[in-house]
Amino acid sequence: MQSLAEWQASFIEKLLADPSTLPAGIKNNKKTQARFAIYQNTVLANQRNALQISYPVVSALVGENCFKSIALAYSRLYPSNSGNLYGFGKHFPEFIHHHPISSELVYLADVAKLEWLFHELRFAADPSEARLDSLAQIPAHELPTMRFKFQTTVRLFHSKFPVGHIWEMHQNNSIIQTVNLNDGPAWLILQRVGGKHSILEITEEAWLFTEALSRSLTLGQAFDLALAKHPEFNLASHLALLGTHHILSGYTRKTT
Amino acid sequence: MPTAPYRAMPIPVAAGIGLRSPHYREITETRPPVSWLEVHAENFFGEGGPDIAWLDQIRQHYPLSIHGVGLSLGSTGPLDMKHLQKLFQVINHYNPGLVSEHLSFSRAHKTHANDLLPLPYTQEAIYTIATHIIETQSALGRRILVENVSSYLEFPISTMPEWAFVGEVIEAADCHLLLDVNNLYVNSVNHHFDATTYLEHLPMNRIREIHLAGHTQTSTGLIDTHSDKVCNEVWELYAKTLDLAGNHPTLIEWDADIPPLSVLLSEASKAGTCLEKHHAITR
Numbered sequence: 001m002q003s004l005a006e007w008q009a010s011f012i013e014k015l016l017a018d019p020s021t022l023p024a025g026i027k028n029n030k031k032t033q034a035r036f037a038i039y040q041n042t043v044l045a046n047q048r049n050a051l052q053i054s055y056p057v058v059s060a061l062v063g064e065n066c067f068k069s070i071a072l073a074y075s076r077l078y079p080s081n082s083g084n085l086y087g088f089g090k091h092f093p094e095f096i097h098h099h100p101i102s103s104e105l106v107y108l109a110d111v112a113k114l115e116w117l118f119h120e121l122r123f124a125a126d127p128s129e130a131r132l133d134s135l136a137q138i139p140a141h142e143l144p145t146m147r148f149k150f151q152t153t154v155r156l157f158h159s160k161f162p163v164g165h166i167w168e169m170h171q172n173n174s175i176i177q178t179v180n181l182n183d184g185p186a187w188l189i190l191q192r193v194g195g196k197h198s199i200l201e202i203t204e205e206a207w208l209f210t211e212a213l214s215r216s217l218t219l220g221q222a223f224d225l226a227l228a229k230h231p232e233f234n235l236a237s238h239l240a241l242l243g244t245h246h247i248l249s250g251y252t253r254k255t256t
Numbered sequence: 257m258p259t260a261p262y263r264a265m266p267i268p269v270a271a272g273i274g275l276r277s278p279h280y281r282e283i284t285e286t287r288p289p290v291s292w293l294e295v296h297a298e299n300f301f302g303e304g305g306p307d308i309a310w311l312d313q314i315r316q317h318y319p320l321s322i323h324g325v326g327l328s329l330g331s332t333g334p335l336d337m338k339h340l341q342k343l344f345q346v347i348n349h350y351n352p353g354l355v356s357e358h359l360s361f362s363r364a365h366k367t368h369a370n371d372l373l374p375l376p377y378t379q380e381a382i383y384t385i386a387t388h389i390i391e392t393q394s395a396l397g398r399r400i401l402v403e404n405v406s407s408y409l410e411f412p413i414s415t416m417p418e419w420a421f422v423g424e425v426i427e428a429a430d431c432h433l434l435l436d437v438n439n440l441y442v443n444s445v446n447h448h449f450d451a452t453t454y455l456e457h458l459p460m461n462r463i464r465e466i467h468l469a470g471h472t473q474t475s476t477g478l479i480d481t482h483s484d485k486v487c488n489e490v491w492e493l494y495a496k497t498l499d500l501a502g503n504h505p506t507l508i509e510w511d512a513d514i515p516p517l518s519v520l521l522s523e524a525s526k527a528g529t530c531l532e533k534h535h536a537i538t539r
Contacts, residue, residue: 004380005332005364007413011373012364025376027410034476035408035446043369050370080368083326083339084298088370123302126309152304195306 015040016079047075050085051092054119057170058096058112061105070099086123089116107161107181114163114190117155121192127151131250132243138253144220145254148213153192154247156211160185164199189247200245205230206238210247257303257349265319267292267353267465267505271527272321273520274509280310282517287317290524292353294321294507300350301342311350321354321465321507322347328368329388329402330361330375340395347396354465354505356401356434357392359385359425374407377414377421382428389429401434401464402426406442406471406480418443419457426462433458435501436467437494438509439480446477451493460501468494468527469509483512485523491530498534506531 002010007025014023014036022028022036048071052059059067078091093116096102097109128151138146157163162183169176187207189200202210205226212222226233242248270291275283277299282288293314300308311320327339347355360372375381385402393400404422416424426433435458444451468491470484486494486508494506508523 002413003332004376004378004384007376008332008361009364012367012369015369015373016367025411025413027412031476032409038408038476038479039369039371039373043371046370080370081366083328083336083362083368083370084301084342085370086298086301121305123305126304192305195309 015043016076044072044075046085047071047080047088050088054089055092055112055115057115057167058092058108060170061108061111061166062101066101070096070101073099089119092116107159107163107166110159110161110163111166114157114159114167114188117157117190118192118197121153121155121190121197124192125152127153127246128249130243130246130248132248135239135243135251142253144218144223146219147216147252148219148242148248149250149252150214151191151246151249155190156207156214157188157190158186158207158211159188162186164188164201167199189245191245191247193246200247202238202241203230205233206241209233209235209238210242257300257308257345262315262349262351264351265292265353267319267321269503269505270531271524272319272505272507273524274323274507274511275311275314276511276514277307277310278514279517279520280307280314284310284313288517288521290318290521291528292319292321292505292507294323294354294509297322297324297343297346298326300346315350320350320352321356321505322350322352323403324355324357325372326362326368326370327357327388327392328360328362329357329392330359330373330381330385331363331388332384333365335388335391336363340392344396347398354401355396355398356403356465357389358403358405359422360405361385372405374405374409374411375421376411377416377418379415382421382424386425386428389425389431393429393431399431401432402429403434403436403467404439404443405436406439406478408446408477408479410447417449417454417457418447419454423457423459426459431462432464433462434465434467435463435497435504436469437497438467438469438471438486438490441490441493442471442478442480452496455493455497455500458501463501463504466494466497466504466506467509468506468523469511481512482509485519486526491526494527495530495534498530503531503534 010023051071074095080088093109093112096112102109162179164186165179168174187202187204191198209222209226212225223235268291272292273290275293275295358372362369440451468486469482472479472481506527
């Protein structure tokens with residue numbers, strides 16, 4: 001006789017596999033196959049809904065039927081490993097990247113990456129009060145060794161495609177009607193502001209500078225990277241921009 | 257998620273509704289006269305963000321029940337301690353009047369179906385789920401309610417009827433029962449048993465909450481979709497439940513094709529009228 005553990009393993013394996021086979025240990029009558037399919041459909045619908053919530057723009061770009069088929073293939077390849085579907089779509093950008101649809105919609109995997117970052121931001125810890133007031137009082141010789149802390153509600157993203165414009169185009173009240181794929185690349189700061197998602201598009205050198213700071217490089221190291229890309233990079237105005245948009249939460253000074 | 261100073265608000269013996277995201281704003285702004293609210297725990301497992309911000313506001317004005325859907329109490333093997341820890345944090349933050357989960361399994365090894373799957377009614381299943389309920393109650397530091405689930409299949413390895421299984425688990429785990437009257441009705445139709453016999457065999461003294469919801473009728477059987485109004489047959493069974501079990505907090509659940517808030521409030525008001533009528537009769 002099967003143990004409960006074996007019975008459950010068989011039930012779930014069949015639930016996620018070929019719809020035409022039933023697990024052992026089910027009372028079989030003429031309705032059994034159709035009733036087992038109710039569970040199969042519910043499982044796949046729950047997982048598809050989770051993907052749909054995380055990836056509304058990808059879904060809109062490929063259309064409902066195509067999204068359904070991609071979601072089904074994804075569920076088969078990456079079964080859920082948590083009772084909370086929050087993390088279910090984690091591998092979706094990579095999956096899209098290797099999916100044949102990416103040869104047609106070359107930017108789709110990057111749109112998915114952007115949407116996953118926004119998904120993470122939706123559940124990220126609320127931002128803290130920024131502590132940047134005393135920045136102006138720091139002696140000039142200390143500035144190059146300073147490091148900055150970022151708000152929990154910020155992510156950086158770069159793509160060779162104009163994915164920021166593609167995302168904006170699919171938001172309510174968007175003024176963007178069409179996107180030219182030659183308008184890329186995109187150097188973006190993604191943010192959750194007051195419960196809503198927003199995108200700040202910046203220059204390549206400003207992004208390289210910001211990204212270096214986010215990796216805890218010093219202000220001096222980040223500045224050098226930006227200057228190497230563009231000799232006229234304006235440090236003061238970019239720092240002011242990061243402050244105005246509440247990207248930074250604080251800083252540390254070298255104390256020795 | 258920090259501990260918040262929400263005052264304890266017991267769930268009243270009155271009708272409440274399931275709180276879902278399309279209604280956050282309206283409930284916050286209009287504060288409708290509904291007696292209590294219930295949320296799915298997992299929707300608040302994040303570190304922060306808009307869902308938590310809305311519930312933080314709403315919780316100040318309504319008694320709240322927290323209903324878990326992902327702990328998989330009926331799975332063999334150890335409980336998912338990360339999930340339990342998150343559940344603990346949410347409960348610690350919101351100080352709810354009731355906490356509930358399901359008499360089902362969702363996971364085998366590490367693979368989750370993310371659905372409330374029925375268990376075979378065996379002694380091994382009773383031992384497995386009762387042990388997990390006891391562990392959960394110990395981790396949360398409180399007694400929980402467990403809900404009877406809808407089912408579309410029967411398992412030859414079952415050695416007892418569903419009501420005996422439910423009763424034995426609840427006694428073994430020393431927990432409370434969340435009786436879903438719609439699930440009971442769905443199962444009685446799908447598996448051809450008498451719902452009143454089921455009710456008569458339940459440990460009535462263990463009931464602390466009742467769920468009502470809509471289902472979908474198909475040629476295959478009844479499907480517990482939570483996508484419609486409560487049907488007449490379920491209202492009748494609800495009245496019978498109140499006759500046998502007395503009045504209990506009653507929740508209107510609606511999870512798919514979510515209608516305007518006014519529809520939910522009207523269903524809750526109907527449940528409220530049943531409770532008042534029954535109260536008047538039994539006084």
